[in-house]
Amino acid sequence: VVAFLPASHVEDGYVRNLDEYIGKTFSFKIIEFNRNKRRGSQIVVSRKELVAVEKAQLKEEFWGSIEEGQVRTGRVKRIVDYGAFIDLGGYEGLLHVSEMDHRRVEHPSNILNEGDELDVFILALDRDRERVSLSRKQLLKSPWEIVLEKYQEGDVIDGTVVRIAPFGAFVEVEPGVDGLVHISHLANHRVEKPEDVVQVGQLVRIKILSIDPGEKRIGLSIKEAEEDLERNELDEYLDNQE
Structure with missing residues (x-):
């Protein structure tokens, strides 16, 4: 049985390249099921709602467990001129360039690469704005x-x-x-x-x-x-x- 997954229902946001999903296994929700004797049953599925629920659960678990002063392991998600965004397990925190090392860092890419795994110190939390400030410097010897x-x-x-x-x-x-x-x-x-x-x-x-x-x-x-x-x-x- 083959079901149809609309592009707008792959994630809860815009997906640029659908080819990345080919061959992967996911859970889906059936949002439309039409029986047709001549053309066969037509099934339309969606991941959008499931992804939204998963993210909401991750968000609740994340903010319920994280505290300033903790040390967590994360992965470099993306690098920008002023720092790097670290995936802490479904939620991103900002590692500012000034918190990467005790010495001056000209550009984050000089010491980090996307995909790198590293330990980070939870420097500050802004729960109202849902922002996490991280530090690598705090874990290094001065x-x-x-x-x-x-x-x-x-x-x-x-x-x-x-x-x-x-x-x-x-x-x-x-x-x-x-x-x-x-x-x-x-x-x-x-x-x-x-x-x-x-x-x-x-x-x-x-x-x-x-x-x-x-x-x-x-x-x-x-x-x-x-x-x-x-x-x-x-x-x-x-x-x-x-």
Whole structure:
């Protein structure tokens, strides 16, 4: 028995491509049944009402169970310039670009793709307007947590110059965390202008002089990193002479 499904009854909204439904199994509601001895029975079915009921049930279950502060698993449904819409199981929430990472994200597509599965933090709920604000950033370690775990004063590491000021240069220690190399620590000679010895984008070796998590400041030195290197090379040379 073959029934007819009008295009307007496939979903509870407009369907652009009906070919996507070919070969799939669904439940239908019979909305018209005409018996005709000459032409046979004519059956017209619909998914529209069933889909609407399912969505209403999902909506009720969703808003009845979701709370701010929860962590849920979702899938990236679509990406826009200002963020990504995440399917939380029949209901979408917005993951704004500012909540994707602790560091600046130029465009959501730089770190997410449609179809990606990820955990998100329920940041805010607007039940009246039925809007869900999400965060990925809340579930990630902050850049400062990473710095405090990885580094300590006296460590010598490599970093990239990200900004130059009249009083020194800022070097990226970890994504989202910059430290200051004061002009007096840029070289083992007097420096008139920081740009005379370093350029933005330059990779430099730096020594961590101080870490202040309270003020979120890191003091760095290129001069002392070079002095340590020279001292180590001298010690190694002297050891080889013995």
